[in-house]
Amino acid sequence: MIKNYIKIAWRNVLKSKGTFAINIIGLSTGLACFILIGLWVKDELSVDKFHENDKQLYQVMEVMEANGDISVNPDTQGLLAETMAKDLPEVEKATTFFSLVSEGYEFNLKTPDNKIVKAGAIFADKPFFEIFTYPLIQGNTSQVFNQKESVVISESLAQKIFGSSDVLGETIDCTFFGMSVLAKVTGVMHDVPENSTMQFDFVLTKGTLFDMVPNFKEWSNEGTNTFLTLKEGTNIEAFNAKIKNFVHAYSNDTRFLSFVRPYSDAYLYGTYENGVRSGGRINYVKLFSIIGLFILIIACINFMNLSTATASKREKEIGIKKAVGSSRSSLIIQFLSESVMTVLFALAVAVVLVIVLLPNFNDITGKSISLNIDALTVIYLLLGAIVTGIISGYYPAFYLSSITTIGILKGKVKTSFSEILARKGLVVFQFSISLFLIVAVLAVYNQVQFIQNMNLGYDRKNVIYIERDGPLMEKSEAFLSRAKELPEITNASSIQGAIAQSGDNSNTSGLDWQGRDPEASLVFSIKTVDYDLIETLDIEMAEGRSFSRDFGTENESLIFNETAIKAMGIENPIGKKINMWGEEKIIVGVTKDFFSSSIHETIQPVLFRYSPQRTSQFVFRVAKGQEAMAIESLKDLYAEFNPGYPFNYSFMDDNYQTLYASEKRVATLSKYFAGLAILISCLGLFGLAMFNAKQRAKEIGVRKVLGASVGRVVLLLSSDFVKLTLVAVLIAFPLSWYAINKWLDGYAYKADLDYSVFIYSFIGIVLITVITVSYQAIKAALVNPVESLKSE
Known part of the structure; x- marks a missing residue:
């Protein structure tokens, strides 16, 4: 049976090469886009999730009212971790952490041959390697910081300085900002994974930090971070209520209030407004997940529309099968099987596209994502393709199998009003999404340009920074x-x-x-x-x-x-x-x-x-x-x-751009995704226009014989599609206006969302529709009426 379905599917491909090509291009593009976004989302969701204590690992945050706002920040007192571990029975372990990497500073490390190597440092105390999962190649996690003058270095840094990772007991001369530390290597760790928000090359002790910055030992100063592992079963709400005023017992400054949040939540949920968590990068994860899903849906809609629109080519096949006893269920299975096979073929093309596009995608997103073709990935891809095939082929299968045998054999099958309405509704849905993305791209572009051109109160152009060391x-x-x-x-x-x-x-x-x-x-x-x-x-x-x-x-x-x-x-x-x-x-x-x-x-x-x-x-x-x-x-x-000393410099303008890296990536990704959505929609529209022109060939011939001009015929074939575009405008504009204003609310200073964005979007979508449809319309209008009427 399956072999028979494959034969029939192949014959239909040979009969309708154009329709098959449009379906494959649309589906493979949609699937490739969906896979790329899926890989990006998976990577985003994995950040900081690799720690073995993830479910128990929390960060202490401080709330303070200042300058008329309630701010939330991770800066805490240097003595907070050890004090909480001592005073709070719920705390299993606690560590103090301070990063110079996040501040943009590096240490100068002297190699045995007196060369200088720059490397990023953090400071932590004894429980650090017990709380966080940064595995050691050499050394004992519970003993590496027994002495104040200890240092744990990464494997790559050990190779860079000593040419080997077997370096326990070696001494490193570390200098920073005129201060020098002679530290003994007590541990070598694996390089920090890319999906860690903590990035560093080596770890010095908290004691060294306190020597360098004595103010951190005072309760009146903040700057270090505090991390805790809480005992299983701890009620977080009750714990937060307990530590709210914890600092007040040790400091005269009663402005600070404390609470804990899951450490691995910080990356995705790191934004607070007026003291309340309001999202963060999770908003981009949700946004692009929706965009990826919509692009895949647009590709599925193309398949549905073209399959139902070209049903007339298979009416006799269906009629004969029904006449010789084929049940409706067997026809549904056949058509769904053909749909799944088409999607599986498109999936193979999509995987090739993903492999080719991944390097450029990584450049845009600033990641190092790879597509690992293992057994689990293959299962997910196949299941996804089967589900997509069933969704794409569901409506065409039930529509084609419902055609009556008598109507087919008498040649009196007519397109129902509900079929036309469904097809037009799907086209409107496609173009509503495309139009929404066009408006969004223009709005994001306007905001990015506003950021680039606004008066900052200083001139960032032609300014160079060089480290003073x-x-x-x-x-x-x-x-x-x-x-x-x-x-x-x-x-x-x-x-x-x-x-x-x-x-x-x-x-x-x-x-x-x-x-x-x-x-x-x-x-x-x-x-x-x-x-x-x-x-x-x-x-x-x-x-x-x-x-x-x-x-x-x-x-x-x-x-x-x-x-x-x-x-x-x-x-x-x-x-x-x-x-x-x-x-x-x-x-x-x-x-x-x-x-x-x-x-x-x-x-x-x-x-x-x-x-x-x-x-x-x-x-x-x-x-x-x-x-x-x-x-x-x-x-x-x-x-x-x-x-x-190595000469390192940076341009002030480049540093400024890093403040808005997320916005620029969103703008770039939105531009490409909007382009793909429009391309896939246009492919579907092109296919429908091609089918429409063939269906109305005799009507066009009669009109031309009666004196209709080429322009009149083109207008006739294009007007229905333009009307659908106008309906999409009425749906997309209010939704895009609301969504973009919500996004712009995240900026204290923002570009006005003026009417030009919507005007340009409207003109753009109408032009895209007209250009897409006009090719087939003009082609049909130029056909000699004799060719289309000679069979009558």
């Missing part, structure tokens, strides 16, 4: 002086961190001033800078002055932005005294507002302090068009001042 820590002034003499450099300075970055840990609430509202809670972002930083970045002064050598030491001077002065309620701020961490400072200037983080957030209070010895990177303004020459000149100068 090694001997340069002591020779910064001379280095900057020599750099300013280069003809390609128009100005230079230094700063700690970056002028704009996400998750800035350099902030303080330790300011006091005359007239301060005791109930107000203000947090200031601190920008630690050298002379000329404000001028180098072209930040405008609203009043007063910037830091200047003309005024001697500037250690007692502060500069605020306009938002800070407004929040502080200070009038005529120049010359006013501020108490900062117990020391008296003076306001010497106020800058105009600028963005110190992404435009997802409103502009926050910012203060500048002069402390060049605390800056971490140099900032150079380069003459336009002289970037390549400036890099070469700076490289030579860097080698002179910092011999043996």
